[in-house]
Amino acid sequence: MAATMKDIARETGLGLATISKYFNGGTVKENNRLLIEAAVKKLHYVPNEMARSLKTKQSRVIGVVIPELSNAFITSIISAMEDILRKKDYAIVVCDCRSDPRHEKEAVEFLLHRRVDGLINMATDPTGRHLKAALDADIPILLVDRLIDSLRGRTSAVVIDNAHAAGQAVRKLTGLGHRKIGLVLGSPHLYTTNCRLTGYLDALKEAGIVPSEGFIRYGDYTLDGGYQAVQSLMAMEDRPTALFVTNFEMTLGAMLALNQGGVRVPEDLSVIGFDKLELFGAIFPDLTLIRQPQLSIGRESANLMLDLLNNRDSASHRIVTLSTELTEGKSVRAFTEQATV
Amino acid sequence: MAATMKDIARETGLGLATISKYFNGGTVKENNRLLIEAAVKKLHYVPNEMARSLKTKQSRVIGVVIPELSNAFITSIISAMEDILRKKDYAIVVCDCRSDPRHEKEAVEFLLHRRVDGLINMATDPTGRHLKAALDADIPILLVDRLIDSLRGRTSAVVIDNAHAAGQAVRKLTGLGHRKIGLVLGSPHLYTTNCRLTGYLDALKEAGIVPSEGFIRYGDYTLDGGYQAVQSLMAMEDRPTALFVTNFEMTLGAMLALNQGGVRVPEDLSVIGFDKLELFGAIFPDLTLIRQPQLSIGRESANLMLDLLNNRDSASHRIVTLSTELTEGKSVRAFTEQATV
DNA sequence: TTGAAAGCGCTAACAC
DNA sequence: GTGTTAGCGCTTTCAA
Numbered sequence: 140m141a142a143t144m145k146d147i148a149r150e151t152g153l154g155l156a157t158i159s160k161y162f163n164g165g166t167v168k169e170n171n172r173l174l175i176e177a178a179v180k181k182l183h184y185v186p187n188e189m190a191r192s193l194k195t196k197q198s199r200v201i202g203v204v205i206p207e208l209s210n211a212f213i214t215s216i217i218s219a220m221e222d223i224l225r226k227k228d229y230a231i232v233v234c235d236c237r238s239d240p241r242h243e244k245e246a247v248e249f250l251l252h253r254r255v256d257g258l259i260n261m262a263t264d265p266t267g268r269h270l271k272a273a274l275d276a277d278i279p280i281l282l283v284d285r286l287i288d289s290l291r292g293r294t295s296a297v298v299i300d301n302a303h304a305a306g307q308a309v310r311k312l313t314g315l316g317h318r319k320i321g322l323v324l325g326s327p328h329l330y331t332t333n334c335r336l337t338g339y340l341d342a343l344k345e346a347g348i349v350p351s352e353g354f355i356r357y358g359d360y361t362l363d364g365g366y367q368a369v370q371s372l373m374a375m376e377d378r379p380t381a382l383f384v385t386n387f388e389m390t391l392g393a394m395l396a397l398n399q400g401g402v403r404v405p406e407d408l409s410v411i412g413f414d415k416l417e418l419f420g421a422i423f424p425d426l427t428l429i430r431q432p433q434l435s436i437g438r439e440s441a442n443l444m445l446d447l448l449n450n451r452d453s454a455s456h457r458i459v460t461l462s463t464e465l466t467e468g469k470s471v472r473a474f475t476e477q478a479t480v
Numbered sequence: 481m482a483a484t485m486k487d488i489a490r491e492t493g494l495g496l497a498t499i500s501k502y503f504n505g506g507t508v509k510e511n512n513r514l515l516i517e518a519a520v521k522k523l524h525y526v527p528n529e530m531a532r533s534l535k536t537k538q539s540r541v542i543g544v545v546i547p548e549l550s551n552a553f554i555t556s557i558i559s560a561m562e563d564i565l566r567k568k569d570y571a572i573v574v575c576d577c578r579s580d581p582r583h584e585k586e587a588v589e590f591l592l593h594r595r596v597d598g599l600i601n602m603a604t605d606p607t608g609r610h611l612k613a614a615l616d617a618d619i620p621i622l623l624v625d626r627l628i629d630s631l632r633g634r635t636s637a638v639v640i641d642n643a644h645a646a647g648q649a650v651r652k653l654t655g656l657g658h659r660k661i662g663l664v665l666g667s668p669h670l671y672t673t674n675c676r677l678t679g680y681l682d683a684l685k686e687a688g689i690v691p692s693e694g695f696i697r698y699g700d701y702t703l704d705g706g707y708q709a710v711q712s713l714m715a716m717e718d719r720p721t722a723l724f725v726t727n728f729e730m731t732l733g734a735m736l737a738l739n740q741g742g743v744r745v746p747e748d749l750s751v752i753g754f755d756k757l758e759l760f761g762a763i764f765p766d767l768t769l770i771r772q773p774q775l776s777i778g779r780e781s782a783n784l785m786l787d788l789l790n791n792r793d794s795a796s797h798r799i800v801t802l803s804t805e806l807t808e809g810k811s812v813r814a815f816t817e818q819a820t821v
Numbered sequence: 822t823t824g825a826a827a828g829c830g831c832t833a834a835c836a837c
Numbered sequence: 838g839t840g841t842t843a844g845c846g847c848t849t850t851c852a853a
Contacts, residue, residue, distance in 0.1 A: 531830035
């Protein structure tokens with residue numbers, strides 16, 4: 140059905156090689172150029188990228204495996220990546236593995252069959268087993284947001300400085316005199332969870348505060364999890380005077396729990412949230428929060444991948460660490476005795 | 481580098497065809513099966529989907545062109561689609577055109593080069609010009625959420641009954657005695673905007689109410705647009721007693737404007753919103769709203785596309801219209817004189 | 822500048 | 838059941 144280069148060769152009376160050269164930016168006699176262009180129009184010729192890929196051994200496709208597509212943090216990163224990659228004529232095929240390691244592994248294999256030139260992964264499986272096949276295939280792998288210990292040196296990565304981010308928040312709070320600081324973390328064992336916990340503990344230590352297990356909750360990075368965590372935190376007899384919540388959804392959940400529980404922010408409780416996504420600003424405009432640079436994460440990832448693709452030989456794996464920012468709002472105030480009433 | 485079928489043929493001493501048959505589910509002698517499997521393991525053989533595509537003239541890729549990836553309504557549809565498509569071994573490559581018709585056209589061409597087997601499009605360009613090339617290429621096209629008049633009969637589609645949806649909302653309101661009903665629409669000329677407007681007008685007519693231009697606002701389907709629209713609506717001297725907002729983001733914006741403006745819902749104003757997305761339920765749990773079945777939209781789309789792919793011959797284009805649901809909340813009450821104070 | 826020809830990795834007749 | 842072979846649409850030497 141569809142016209143091929145052969146068709147346009149016949150139509151123009153030229154050889155295949157000439158047509159090919161024309162499409163690849165080679166020099167062709169003016170006259171022949173016109174001929175070719177006319178034939179292309181006439182026959183609705185569309186180059187077949189698959190055939191080309193077979194020959195060049197480059198699919199110009201990057202596989203992207205993520206835990207969840209319906210997550211604003213993730214989609215904003217992907218948008219930024221796609222922008223850059225598509226400009227370089229790379230397509231991305233996104234696989235949402237629903238935070239299921241089994242699906243994740245299948246997704247990687249699926250993409251490998253399709254001969255993606257590279258793989259970008261926001262890993263669900265912290266062991267990195269799902270990437271074994273990709274490692275074998277020797278294509279560049281880029282981890283985003285979450286590092287995998289066992290793969291150190293074998294992949295590149297773009298992450299934020301999680302420990303520092305948590306430290307920023309907690310130091311802000313201790314600086315204001317708070318000593319009982321609640322922490323709402325994501326699922327245990329997740330890379331970001333651990334890092335943020337470390338940052339929290341370090342900052343407390345700095346301030347000479349002995350951490351209390353009771354102030355630490357795991358909220359699964361979900362709205363509901365954050366809601367529950369904060370409810371239980373507020374139900375303590377000796378409850379925290381300040382709170383640091385470590386992702387977007389949980390911060391939302393936390394605020395809802397506080398609103399519903401009649402806890403005033405910052406009068407009764409100082410709160411620092413996480414991730415300034417669009418919706419957020421609108422809903423809780425005055426929240427103090429730690430902002431991750433999603434745009435930069437996406438851009439850096441795309442550029443790093445492009446780099447990796449162009450320097451296949453060198454084992455040039457890098458870890459890019461982006462820093463976060465503390466956005467001042469009005470949800471934090473200095474600790475005073477009365478505040479805890 | 482990567483092993484090919486030839487390699488595993490050599491390794492096993494079998495013929496190419498046998499290997500191929502093995503991979504395509506043909507019957508192979510038990511002994512040879514074992515041989516092949518061993519060789520696959522040993523050589524890390526991974527089938528090359530591109531070569532296969534070249535031969536079979538099927539890429540098993542569906543292109544998806546959407547206006548915006550960072551939109552929860554859209555991503556929830558895509559997730560549902562991907563689930564089904566991937567089970568049938570189809571990949572989707574998603575292109576986010578940022579609501580820009582030029583990008584949209586480029587995206588379609590980009591996908592056509594890659595020889596996608598089908599195209600799913602939530603159209604930005606209402607003229608449908610961007611799909612011309614795809615029509616020429618004679619691949620199945622499926623419109624989602626937005627119909628394109630000029631393409632009637634040449635594409636399939638999955639949409640909701642927009643007019644009915646708006647009617648449901650407005651009838652609810654008129655049934656409760658409201659006669660001054662504000663309407664916040666998306667961008668003018670968009671398919672859904674028009675349909676929803678029609679539904680609104682029809683329902684008013686039914687109730688014997690003469691529509692007032694002043695009660696109709698265009699909010700661009702954005703949070704900000706909704707916010708502005710509602711602010712201006714509330715600033716009217718003779719303001720509406722009820723409000724229907726026609727998408728998720730704008731409903732959010734509307735609620736924020738109302739909260740900030742000190743307008744009580746439903747005491748001062750009855751409100752019906754749109755799209756029950758996860759976050760929403762948590763933030764405004766008691767909102768009465770029109771719910772679109774995103775999951776079904778995604779599933780129907782995937783299944784319809786699969787169908788189209790399998791019945792290439794028949795001109796079996798269909799439009800599937802899904803219905804919406806009115807979810808009762810507490811943001812609506814009967815009109816009383818005092819209410820408008 | 823142009824053309825002929827080989828081959829990328831696979832499938833699908835067809836013959837054995 | 839299995840092997841031989843001819844392409845799929847393109848790129849890329851190599852000669853002309």
